[in-house]
Amino acid sequence: MSRKRSTDEGDELLARLGSLTAQARRRAEFQRTQVELAIALQRGMLPRDLPAAPGLHLAVRYAPANIGLNVGGDWYDAFCLPDGRIGLSIGDVQGHNIEAAAFMGQVRAGLRALASVTGEPGELLACTNDLLLSLGGDLFATCTFMRLDPATGVLESARAGHIPFVWATADGKSGVVDDEGGPPLGIERDVAYPVTRHRLTTGGVFVLVTDGVVEGPSLDMEDGLDQVVRLAGIAAVAGLEARALAAAVIKGAESVGHEDDAAVLVVGLDGPSTAPRRGRAEPAVTG
Template sequence: MTALAELAGQALKRIRLQQAHVELSTALQQSMLPTLPEHLPGLEIAARYQPSRDGLDIGGDWYDAFSLPDGAVALEIGDAQGHDVDAAVFMGQVRSSMRAIAADEPDPGTVLTRTNELLVAMDAPRFASCTMLHLDPHDGQVIGTSAGHVPLLHARDDGSHTIRTLPAGPVLGIVPGTKYPEETFTLEEGTALVMVTDGVVEGPGLPLDAGLERAGALAGRALQDGLGVEATADRVLDAVAETDHLDDVAVLVIRRA
């Protein structure tokens, strides 16, 4: 009985230590992810984050949305290398840097160029992919660029969707002197952009193109069914179980009302 009591005590100690690790990682991840603006005139927005199914409840995927001085809205989604505490810290540095740069130079290409220069100068030990958009809610004009990130999904309320591949440069933090080209297009009223990280649309048994088609179809059907952006984000996130990807994932849905 003494031996059993000692074993039980050791097991309980390990359980409590693991619970403390989980609580700490969850608190760190929540502090790194932003709170979306409560009201963006003319736009509806929703985001989801789901941690990796392997290891701590933490990772390097992120999303962000914030108002710019020129009245437009900046939208970001990205994936920092790794899914551990260091990845989360690096993700927070990248996201904070992009916000600070966008306050003075809101063009997405400039923001990614300046962020890349900063990470290269810091000799950052990791890299990050990212897509950034500059959206004018009044006329729906979108300016976008990408740093090695997966394409956008453009879903419509008739159930259709398209995959939009933005002009892109390499991931952030690797190649000095990189310029990120931009593309301009229009987000029509009633349609939505779906921004995802690779864990949503790619896995060991799922090619990227097939995953994008599936996620786009789910988003299009959600809009056709009259569902809002919150339910649309949930439907896209539900597809993660089929990717078999052991990575954290993020989804950002923006609909022009």
Template sequence: MTRRRPPSSASADDLLATLKRLTAQARQGVELQRARVDLAEALQRDMLPSGLPARPGLRTAARYAPARDGLDIGGDWFDGFVMHDGSLGFSIGDVQGHDVEAAAYMGQIRFGLRAVAIASTDPGVVLSRANDLLVSVARDLFATCTFVRFDAVDWLIESARAGHVPAVWATDDGRSGAAQDEGGLPLGVQPGEEYPVTRRRLTRAGAFVLLTDGVIEGPTVPLDAGLDRVIRLVGQGAAAGADADELAAEVMTAAEFTAHKDDAAVLVLRHDAAAPPTSNGRVG
């Protein structure tokens, strides 16, 4: 009877060559992913405004933090600009997805809102027209958004939201809460969507804070719990006299508390009280 020979094993040189090839492929994949993340971060940061408008009695500040794990880049943004009637327009939002396409789409929405605001200063109309524009482009992405108009004559904040998380308000006497205003669907979902507008006259000094869900929601922190935390932070800060920049920094600590995997953005409007009305019903 002949004895079978054991199967020959690969030589050490063959094993080393295979290991070297697999290592090179893995390194190439990591470098490609890193390049995509770097590109998305650059796109996102370059598309965010370098500054925000303000008015006497209104101070503004913002913060942005990329995704905590450093691998996924989303489409969060904030913006502020002077509208054609002299009022100020502010927007904050979050594009679905975490990649270069989401970051680029964010830029399109941000500038699209500015373009639409040339024809109308009504926040509901701005969101409705921007929504129809995005639907017409027929992309497989959508975005949540809040658009705010600050009227420096009547000292009003007018806001409308498209599927976005609530803003947070506070006054200098320590009161605070979530602006649970009626809203509409996210942008880019359904044509002809309408967005109700909520108007607030600023009779007391305080703050109006816009944020994205990355600030208040994380793997182990539900959205409601994160929102409650921000409400407390903003209320305490407003009562203590914190300025806009201090409030923005303090609110962003909530994102660290949630260990957020999404990116996060905060936009703070720190306002004085409205001036007493004059005899013609306008503020002085």
């Protein structure tokens, strides 16, 4: 083989490698842009403010999964209903891409819009389910919706395939709510979602989470929920603020491997600070 032919082949190989490198960089830049856009969508769709009522304490934390392309569609929400009660929701959209983040916005907006017609949790989830099916998408979402009367502490909840929430009382009792749920939103038509009534007692807390908080490579869901139960129990007995509990729960999500979004919504009544204040929802966006 001549020296010239060897040089030409080497130049051709270098040119090919250069072309492949440039393609890889373009793909990486496109993927990075998609991730950044999805995270921006998530942050833009999460509520800036939380409702306020005498004795009511709400706190949220949210950590997007930004390992590789694992950007999902978890959300939390809290808003005033027409009758003066408060609507609370938390959920998780199937998938980890920009489509999941956009679908999350549709679900959250649908819940808010339909809540002006009916705030009854079971009916609201059923209507939202029908709405999503009418849009003809391929994605689905799990969700818990609650209607809370802060004056009485009475809370009604319904679940659509979502993780059950955790409760704790100031006298040292705590556990995972044992209620009946329905299928995720966007899968089956004409679904009924059972409603369960609870009472939030003075000093008590309810903790709602998404699966990124309690399930991952390092921890199964049962152990993850037990971890949240322990934290909630300690917080209720010690009289810790709702935001301190939310921060502790999202911190605990690190032990599960945290390859998925992680969202936490804490609801407390008559905590250590009794003066209600309306402010920004300290997001809780970390990570």
